Amino acid sequence: MRLSMTSKIGLWVTTALTLAFIYVPILVVVLNSFSTSRTLSWPPPGFTTEWWGKALTNAGALSAISTSLIVAAASTVIALLLGTALSFALHRFSFFGKSTVNLLVVLPIALPGIVTGIALNNAFRTMLDMQLGWFTIIVAHATFCVVTVFNNVFARLRRVGTSLEEASSDLGAGIWTTFRLVTFPQIRSALFAGGLLSFALSFDEIIVTTFTAGSGVQTLPIFILDNMFRPNQAPIVAVVAVVMILIAIVPIYIAQRLTTTDNR
Amino acid sequence: MTTVSSSAPDRVGESPVRASLARRGSVFLYRHAKVRLALLLSAPLFWLGLVYIAALVALLITAFWTVDSFTGEIIIEWNITNITKVVGDALYHAVTLRTVGAALLVTAIDIVIALPIAFFMAKVASRGVQRALVIAILMPLWASYLVKAYAWRSILAQDGIIDWMFGPLGGSSPGYGFEGAVLTLAYLWLPFVILPIYTALERVPDSLLDASSDLGAKTGSTFRHIVLPLIVPGIIAGSIFSFSLTLGDYIAVKIVGGATQMLGTLVYSNVGVANNLPLAAAISLIPLAIIFVYLGAVRRTGALNNL
CATH class of the missing domain: 1.10.3720.10 (MetI-like)
Incomplete structure (x- = not known):
């Protein structure tokens, strides 16, 4: 589109400002994790790696990281099984209530986290009389992680079609052999990408987690939230926050690379 | 798709009984699309329906109950006080x-x-x-x-x-x-x-x-x-x-x-x-x-x- 010079410059400037608006806060956290100040004052009076050393030997932070890793891994495994089964069912079959099932998958992330959180909290505590803990967090996380796996695998199934599988069974391969040697290799990278996204989603989640974790289990986001309001913990929280960005961004980046190279 | 060529040696080690069981299962599933669908759908629907939809319905129901102000226990008694x-x-x-x-x-x-x-x-x-x-x-x-x-x-x-x-x-x-x-x-x-x-x-x-x-x-x-x-x-x-x-x-x-x-x-x-x-x-x-x-x-x- 032809634009006047002024509007072009105007657009460039607004775009640059918007990007700054998006990235400056994240940069501030990274810089604060190296600041010598114990409060959040700006600009940092000096730089130190002291907090990184302290945070990386902090028992609470370390156990929170391993808790988060276990929860994310367990809910990803469940999400992979359920999400893959669902995407095959919705792609290969047409049946009564198909669109309802489709809606059902999206619902846990479409509704506000607080509704999902309190609904599960209420179901576990009041209805089933259960103690909140590992089991309840993993069940809750798996519930909203199903959709990421489903989206990835369903998109892949739609793209690869069924002709190779038909060829395989025409040549005499049974269902298992066809799945192992034809279908699985075709969806392998979609499973991996969906699994990574679901892992990152679970690793970051805070709203549903606060309602389903109880007091015994502390995930990394809950650790950050608990320590955020304590005086003088600011630098350690900043370090853990940076670690959290890294742990979440790396799998996302790999997943993005996987899906874009596949689509070429 | 290079992995397809390795399929033949895979079957050699399997015992004939297991192979035929797997084969029978495969034939059965191949012929019965509805069973395949049921197997695929049962686990996810069980999970999403039981965990999620039931929880949402329960939430709606709980809104009509009350809490005993002394014990903090929930009293299961229908009323619209909260609403x-x-x-x-x-x-x-x-x-x-x-x-x-x-x-x-x-x-x-x-x-x-x-x-x-x-x-x-x-x-x-x-x-x-x-x-x-x-x-x-x-x-x-x-x-x-x-x-x-x-x-x-x-x-x-x-x-x-x-x-x-x-x-x-x-x-x-x-x-x-x-x-x-x-x-x-x-x-x-x-x-x-x-x-x-x-x-x-x-x-x-x-x-x-x-x-x-x-x-x-x-x-x-x-x-x-x-x-x-x-x-x-x-x-x-x-x-x-x-x-x-x-x-x-x-x-x-x-x-x-x-x-x-x-x-x-x-x-x-x-x-x-x-x-x-x-x-x-x-x-x-x-x-x-x-x-x-x-x-x-x-x-x-x-x-x-x-x-």
């Missing part, structure tokens, strides 16, 4: 209005920020810049929500970066409160608003814009009369995210909102401190109802197909 309290009490009116106001403000701020950058990405930038910008917008979408809210806690802090930047000009940080919460929420949901608007703009054919300017329209009027009407569904799709996510938020409000009360914080304090799940359930029906009204209102525009 009338939530509908009638002035506190809930004020908080609901404040929350809806915040959601509308956040949505408006996000749309105003999103329109120029989305237009630039879709219609002005070269292919390479466009791709880089999409990634630049997507990456923070995945950076932890909590970390971003925490970032705003440091930005809005006393002697924080806002005070440092605007202090010399006589300005100061709004501090932790309603304004801080609105700013932070607008920041949090911005990528969710940019992306659908960008997708909608991508679909607007360039020839329309050229025709408009050939006919003498200035950039501003082309945008108002040609582009804007075409991307309304995209804008609404984005607004659904910012609106509904703001209605349900309580963590960011807790972190940067100071003492500001929103529907989310009320729900949370009733689950935790006050230990009154039935009341919390009743309160949580307010954002749910508002979202369904909103979704119903925008359904006619076709925006839901743009999600």
